[in-house]
Amino acid sequence: MEIINKYRLSNSAGDAIITFFNKFSNLDISPLLLSTKTGKEFLNVTIVPYMMFKEVPVKSFQNVEYVFYYRLLIKTIKSLLMIDSINQSLVLQYEDKKEVRNGVECRIFGEQYYSNWWKREESDLLLGQYLLSLILYSDVTTLDHMGKSFGHPMFLSLGNIPNHQRNKPESKALIGYLLILKAMDSKTKNSDKFRMAQRKVFQKCLSTLLEPIIEGPELHFVMRGDIITFILCIFIIIADMVEADKFTNVYQPSCSRRPCAKYLVSRDDLNNTNLMEIIPRTPDAMKQAINSGEDKDYSIHPEKNAFWKIRYSELILVSEIGLWTAYYL
Known part of the structure; x- marks a missing residue:
């Protein structure tokens, strides 16, 4: 059928x-x-509950009602874990992976659960708890089956899945379509009001998606016949440079006084190798800049970032023509 x-x-x-x-x-x-x-x-x-999309009206703009279509985060994770190949291959604990190359023992970092970050976060968990690493990725694309319209799909995968399994289609799940506001005329499109509305809608969609894990609750899933207690964390968000700026709510590099993705370095000092103090672009630094009215000087938009309420949100990895850049959320 x-x-x-x-x-x-x-x-x-x-x-x-x-x-x-x-x-x-x-x-x-x-x-x-x-x-x-x-x-x-x-x-x-x-009716398969974990496959169904929810609909939430987000904004009415120029007589158009924008509705956010998304799947509940917890049920999307459950749908992945119900796939036998994923359930059987899911890694629950940190692994200190080493290999001998040319007679020298080398540390291997090919998987998330080989990393120092995983080891550090795992050490803070209570007995019987395990990390469940979430990977989000998105990009604007053309949806042919929707009449050549543009869409912004977001997908979910899990860092606990080994790379060879995670690269298979069944290891990725569509979790929602982030909204794209459309202006009826060029004057509206180029206005600050329209750009602000775009940012608010984008962050509203993210807040709706991430709401179930804001408080960092314990979640229980069935793994290989046993009930396992997980603590969810967002470890990686994969996006291109434009998408990353949307997630972090910072200015585009072309119009930013501080175009560095990770540090608060002015444009004039990007090539200055004598800098003695470099402030990272952390959530606390961004909040402080907004609260003190210095958001323009720090090249950040004053709207709230949906990730600031989440316990585990350290960085975004951006893939830009093979170049990986770390972004602080």
């Missing part, structure tokens, strides 16, 4: 496929329904 729906075959074509299968399958009992119409009706009434 999935193939019939995907290629939009007529009921008669679908019935012909069913007849052909039943004739040559040599099965005593056919696994297919009696007709295409019956199958479509079955799919329409079948």
